[in-house]
Amino acid sequence: MEYLEFELPIKELEDQLQKCRIIGEESEVDVTETCGQIEEKLKKTTTDIYKNLTPWQRVQLSRHPNRPYTLDYINAICGDSFLELHGDRNFKDDKAMIGGLGKIGDQSYMFIGQQKGYNTKTRQYRNFGMANPEGYRKALRLMKSAEKFGIPIVTLLDTPGAYPGLEAEERGQGEAIARNILEMTRLKVPIITIIIGEGASGGALGIGVGDRVLMLENTWYSVISPESCSSILWRSWEYKETAAEALKLTATDMKKLKLIDGIIKEPLGGAHRDRDKTFKTVTTAIEKHFGELKNLSPTDLVNQRMEKYSNMGVFKG
Template sequence: MYRHWLEFEKPVEEIEKKIEELRSYQTEGGSRTADEIAKLEKKAKNLLKEVYAKLTPSQVTQVARHPDRPYTMDYIQNMFEDFIELHGDRCFKDDPAIVGGVARLDGQPVVVMGQQKGRNTKEKVYRNFGMPHPEGYRKALRLMRLAERFNRPVFTFIDTPGAYPGIGAEERGQSEAIATNLMVMSSLKVPIITTVIGEGGSGGALAIGVADRVLMLEFSTYSVISPEGCAAILWKDGSKADLAAKALKIDAAELLKLGVIDKIVKEPVGGAHRDPQTAYKSLKTVLISQLKELNVHTREDLVELRYNKFRNMGVFSEPKRY
């Protein structure tokens, strides 16, 4: 089977190659080859587990950006039923880098949205590599307001390198679009659950991320700037991205410690892309239980709790004056 192997997965790749080779002989080999294959498969799985148990932050970044990783549409189509996509910001155009619409989760009507990356070159360009323009944020905003009007919970999925640095995006006010989303989300009177499924790139990610619950898939990242961008500015050398990734503390475990996210959702061994069905199933279970927890609160309490959650973010000291 063809897969994009990452550099640090090399030892596993070698075993899997061997397995494939054995398989091609299997018709003649009989049970001895089958035993051998089973043994190797077990070895490969253990090795994979070992490798993924101690990924460095820059390796996590690679997994988060893996070309086979499930994207927003994959999650929507496999966790929700009856998805109807809605388009356009009613101002300028439809931004394919953010998708959204209405759907059902476990039978209950909800609103879903998220940044969408493309799988092949043509689609990547069409989706602008998951980098939204102002129209994308405004479409998301329109859907959130729709959710509020009809009292439907909102599920957002974050997977973007960040906002698009382009002339049109600036001219049409991407700052204003992001800022307005932050403001409106902070007081939206329905439950909001955000999941970072891949890359959580800066303001472009946060623009759909002011939520009652912020979840992160185990091998996703969330950061104020890409490690490459940070390295270019602070180290004045883009190749120092490894150092920047470490310093920025962009992986789920660190962010949980900082109190910026609420929960880490486990991924299958070797990442969501190796076993997408399991990934969909486990995230779906978490989403359902999280929503149940939020539904306990009145809408007013929900907004109050959300406000306090973000109000308390940040670390500073305030020594008393004498």
């Protein structure tokens, strides 16, 4: 298990507890009481740390190397029923954007999401979860197929942004994202969007227009990352914590601003601490929200979706 800087007090106590148990196993000394005291202190310290997380600490948790990624969720939710589909039928198959058909119980869904890598090799293979235009066009192709067959769509957002390379711009990165946003507002099937990690900029919005938009507790959703915001405003990454606070990018902030529809609670310590519990919670959320949307007519779905996004933001004439 890897630990973030603010988690180091937890690591120290866990190490103490492990040493205490080893002493008990290797000698005849009764360490039950000592271990109990350490466990109690560990529980209290863990609760105190995660109860008072700053926006920047939540950003760090959203990027935790042990945090589950899109395929982890899909494989856990759908099991063997998931069938991945490839290619945009135009340029190539983007490995940073994955999608395909899967089932929860007897109900089929089209799952689409950004996929990051676990090590240097897979990070390069997945382009660090940053999709090219062909990734967004693949996503749109799959969404249109789902609409054709009346299959609800689930999108899982986890990206530091769309790929900003020259070749991506040459192939129409901005147009591909804008096209997806336009087309998603008009799709005649339910769309459930869940931010499972980083929700950055147009890279996330390209598959982020939903009838229900949900965020896991320790994720963020913003037009820009705290580091980039800091580098633009202060010409340095030093002020990333101040930027994270000002951007109002946490799930709680987004719910207060009425930009999302709900927050999915994570296990104490983050989604990576108890993956199975996280997967079950996400599955329950998908089933719950689909249950609320499935009886709406296609016209009502589109009208409600358009009205929802039209009502966002406040302006003065």
